[in-house]
């Protein structure tokens with residue numbers, strides 16, 4: 001007997017109470033072990049269009065719907081008795097004649113169902129798909145029975161309709177609706193209909209109890225079992241060198257990276273994999289996801305190290321090599337720069353210019369001598385330097401280096417370069433390296449990554465999104481020995497946020513952006529989840545904003561959300577998070593905690609944090625407070641820019657920050673401001 005599970009089964013399970021979920025899972029395990037046991041009361045459902053739906057008894061109230069075809073048994077759905085029956089009555093399983101994918105098709109008997117939705121709303125709108133040939137739509141994977149009703153779909157009922165279609169058809173229709181040209185997918189000759197990539201995103205054969213256990217234990221984590229064909233291809237491929245997976249927020253880049261790590265660990269029984277990130281908060285949360293995917297105590301998990309790169313560099317330098325490291329922070333560095341400037345500078349350059357030249361050229365690229373600096377190309381820097389000024393600027397940097405060394409301090413970039421030199425004896429520590437948030441790795445960090453792994457097959461796997469770049473200036477990866485041309489994948493389906501939130505967040509960004517591999521890519525993604533439009537609200541005073549946030553969070557809690565499902569984010573700590581968000585939280589009398597790096601366990605509390613600290617995380621509901629002019633973008637960051645090019649880059653990073661913050665929301669997004677709104681919204 002072959003045993004399979006459908007993603008709809010997990011969706012059904014999600015909706016049940018905790019107690020009922022436990023009963024269903026236990027029954028599913030027992031059924032997998034011995035489906036003939038009479039206690040399952042396994043029998044065919046009568047009077048349905050789909051004759052291959054059977055039912056399993058869980059208790060007086062709950063049923064499991066099973067699809068039985070030859071030697072295949074597939075768990076399809078679970079719910080209370082009548083609802084489970086209704087679900088089965090409205091569906092059937094078909095192999096699509098054009099694409100070859102097995103689909104769970106929602107039965108639609110009458111086009112009136114679709115037309116009525118529009119009439120009810122009393123709007124007259126042009127139909128979206130009317131101009132496309134039905135044969136073309138069929139080839140895109142639309143089930144035959146839906147071709148006629150599709151003719152009546154307008155903007156008002158588009159999302160409702162797509163939600164009822166198989167995912168691959170819905171995604172392609174969404175693209176068409178957005179004005180894209182959608183090519184007919186290649187038909188894959190598959191002997192086993194379950195091997196078709198589109199089938200595997202909803203139906204998976206589970207080989208053993210462990211796989212079933214993993215799929216059922218974390219019903220929210222559907223990604224442990226069902227991947228999009230593009231995700232699957234990116235993670236299965238063998239790469240002859242560094243590979244790159246890009247995609248907007250929520251497109252499952254981290255999920256692909258985790259699966260990739262697991263795949264490499266399974267394939268190389270002795271292999272050691274490093275999974276590294278920029279932010280320590282994300283690294284801590286990734287530990288949890290890796291435990292879900294691989295199991296906490298498995299042999300594979302023991303060979304996987306998850307850490308942010310700076311922590312690893314510190315460990316190599318201090319713990320392994322016994323050397324000293326004390327980081328200089330930005331303020332400390334700025335003081336030293338001012339000191340050096342006042343004693344030496346004859347260049348006439350501003351402190352802002354010197355800081356940015358140091359950060360984006362000298363420190364990033366590990367320039368240690370005048371000879372190196374003299375000929376350095378300074379790509380993309382707005383202010384040109386003649387030879388005399390360059391030398392004067394270098395004198396200041398030389399002095400800063402001396403001052404740093406006399407205080408026993410160094411920058412994180414210097415630490416990375418020191419590690420690279422120390423590792424230069426050929427001892428590479430890892431067999432494969434996976435990098436999440438690669439957009440925030442600068443030249444020093446990427447060179448360290450390069451030095452930590454030998455060059456060869458599947459050496460470095462990077463995932464990232466240039467639209468979420470918060471710390472780095474753009475530069476070419478080729479210049480640090482990372483070439484990804486021909487080994488890049490772009491993910492297009494957003495799994496985190498609703499289409500409404502996605503549209504708002506994508507609207508903040510330019511339609512195309514240059515990726516690190518050098519390619520200009522469209523940022524267009526689609527989401528098949530639906531929800532309320534984001535709420536963007538301004539207030540005359542901070543007190544009004546606070547009152548609104550209190551009421552909003554109370555409503556969410558009353559609706560059944562847990563505190564841990566909610567986050568409040570802000571651009572600045574004191575003026576927004578401490579003075580306004582904390583005020584709101586103290587009135588709510590609900591536990592809250594600051595997002596920080598050291599946590600591996602997420603407390604049962606509302607999260608509070610800066611936009612920077614929210615990177616890579618997600619919550620059901622997010623309030624982004626304090627999005628007023630002057631704060632988003634933050635005036636002093638822009639005014640620190642020493643020329644137009646730098647100002648544009650700073651502006652782009654500020655916009656990316658708001659994009660990061662708003663895309664943390666899965667279901668509800670509220671953006672508030674006091675006075676004038678941010679120019680971004």
Ligand SMILES: Nc1ncnc2c1ncn2[C@@H]1O[C@H](COP(=O)(O)OP(=O)(O)OP(=O)(O)O)[C@@H](O)[C@H]1O
Nearest residue numbers: 223226227228249250251252253254255495496616
């Ligand atoms: N194939 C999938 N099926 C179901 N859910 C998925 C799938 N892939 C990803 N997800 C879910 O989508 C959400 C976003 O995934 P993930 O964090 O990997 O995205 P990301 O691209 O790394 O996002 P960001 O760049 O914003 O951090 C997560 O809740 C994840 O569980």
